[in-house]
Amino acid sequence: MAHALTLAAIEHRADLSRANTLRLPCIAEHAAAPTTLSEVRELLALARARRWPVTVLGGGSNVLLPPVLEGLVLRPALCQWWGRCEGDTLALHVGAGVNWHQLVMATAARGLWGIENLALIPGECGAAPVQNIGAYGVELGDVLEAVQVVDRASGRVQWLSARECMLGYRDSIFKGALEGQVVITQLVLRLSRRARPVLSYGDLAARVGANPTPLAVAEAVCAIRRAKLPDPAVLANAGSFFKNPIVSAGLAQPLLARHAQMPHFPQPDGRVKLAAGWLIDQCGWKGRRDGAFGVHAQQALVVVHDGQGSREELMRFANAIVADVKARFGVTLEPEPRWL
Ligand SMILES: Cc1cc2nc3c(=O)[nH]c(=O)nc-3n(C[C@H](O)[C@H](O)[C@H](O)COP(=O)(O)OP(=O)(O)OC[C@H]3O[C@@H](n4cnc5c(N)ncnc54)[C@H](O)[C@@H]3O)c2cc1C
Known part of the structure; x- marks a missing residue:
């Protein structure tokens, strides 16, 4: 009861089936959307006191939810953003609950460079460092300066520098040593008024x-x-x-000898990044359906759901794709969304 007066409203038996873009059915035992740093800390303290496990959910665009999430689902709704000009650049502070795409369009409309290539990536800013979102030759890591986090066990607020976040390809410390340990509450991005377009991908240059x-x-x-x-x-x-799997040169070379047209991207460390969509397409999965799940007819990397399936069926469907690609190419695919 000590927390009850200041707590953000807690919803019980919250239906999250519309709160994840794959529309997997999911009921959260308790859910809350804190709008301030102190509400985040109070909710974490309450969860500790009641021994509730805590799950953090943003826009639900990169998660595979189970039918039931026990304990507390925390949906950070800190939605403020503000900037501080420093010469030609702007240090932009953004709350975890700000919609990423809206931030991109708002900053681009103000003539600020840095995240324009990351337009239309769904989700919220708090999740952006988790997998170091990237598209069209730009990653969050190109502009990220710092991340504010709350330690789930102690409630302590801390700033991590971009370096400490250990960002990699769709990877960060939040998927490693800090997985399940912190709630991200704020980001600081460094944007610039100086033109610095990155137009090397696809037909972007021709379009603009x-x-x-x-x-x-x-x-x-x-x-x-x-x-x-x-x-x-x-x-x-x-x-x-x-x-996209990153494989050793030893695995890539014989594959390239057999499939000269295979898309491949040499990495600085000598390894080779392959295109998962191409591998899946070659195994005949593009446009194929099995029950409620299917591979999109135009995009072999995208699994679609008609809304009637379960996570178990999805796991079986995904495992069948992984097994086919492994058998044909010897390459192990890993899912990008997080199995919560
Ligand atoms: C159509 C579509 C296109 C996409 N295109 C791209 C793309 O081009 N590039 C790309 O990189 N991604 C892409 N994604 C994936 C997704 O949009 C990003 O990963 C996005 O950052 C997820 O944000 P979210 O708020 O939905 O996170 P969620 O799916 O809610 O959560 C993702 C993970 O982050 C954790 N998390 C969320 N918020 C916090 C927080 N505040 N603190 C701590 N942990 C947190 C969750 O626990 C979970 O593990 C795409 C997804 C879709 C559906």
């Missing part, structure tokens, strides 16, 4: 012409993405279902 504005780049990215990817509001999906 010479001297584009950041808004023109963001709008071009949105147009490309809308043409390529299914809208989760219309067809349930979690974006790329598998990470």
Whole structure:
């Protein structure tokens, strides 16, 4: 009871089936959407006192939810953002609950460079460092300066530098040593007024012409993405279902000798990144359905759901794809969304 007066409202038996873009059915025993740092800390203290396990959920666009989530589902709703000009640059402080795409469009409209290529990535800012979101040649790590976190066990508030976040390809410390340990409450991004377009991917350069504005780049990215990817509001999906595998040169070379047309991207450390979508397509999965789940007809990387399936069926479906790719290419695919 000590916490009851100041707590954000807690919903009991909250239905999360509309709170994840794959629309997997899920009931949370308790759920709350704290709007301030102190509410986050109070909710964590309450969960500790009641021995509730805590799950943090943003926009639900990169998770595979179970039918029941026990304990407390924390949905950070800290939605403020503000900036501090420093010369040509702006240090932008963003609350974890700010919608990522809206932030991209708002900053691009103000002539700020840095995150325009990351337009239309679903989800909230608090989740962006977890997998170091990236698209069209840009990653969050290119602009991230610091992350504010609350330690789940002690309630202590701490700042981590971008370096301490150990960002990698769809990876960070929040998937490693700090997995399940902290709630991300704020980011600091460094944006610039100086033009620095990254247009090397696809036909981005052709679409925007010479001297584009950041808004023109963001709008071009949105147009490309809308043409390529299914809208989760219309067809349930979690974006790329598998990470592009990074394999040893020893594994890549014989594969390239057999499949000269195989897309491949040499990495600085000598390894080779392969295109998961191409591997899946080669195994005949593009457009294939099994029950409630299927591989999108245009995008072999995207698994779609008709809304009637379960996580167990999804696991079976995904495992069948992984097994086929392993058998044909000797490459192990890993899912990109988090199994919560
Ligand atoms: C159509 C579509 C397209 C996509 N395109 C891309 C793309 O181009 N590039 C890309 O990188 N990703 C892409 N994604 C994946 C997804 O949008 C990103 O990973 C996004 O950052 C997830 O945000 P979210 O708020 O939905 O996180 P959620 O799915 O809610 O959570 C993801 C993970 O982060 C953790 N988490 C969330 N918030 C916090 C917090 N505040 N503190 C601590 N942990 C937290 C969760 O526990 C979970 O483990 C796409 C997804 C879809 C559906």
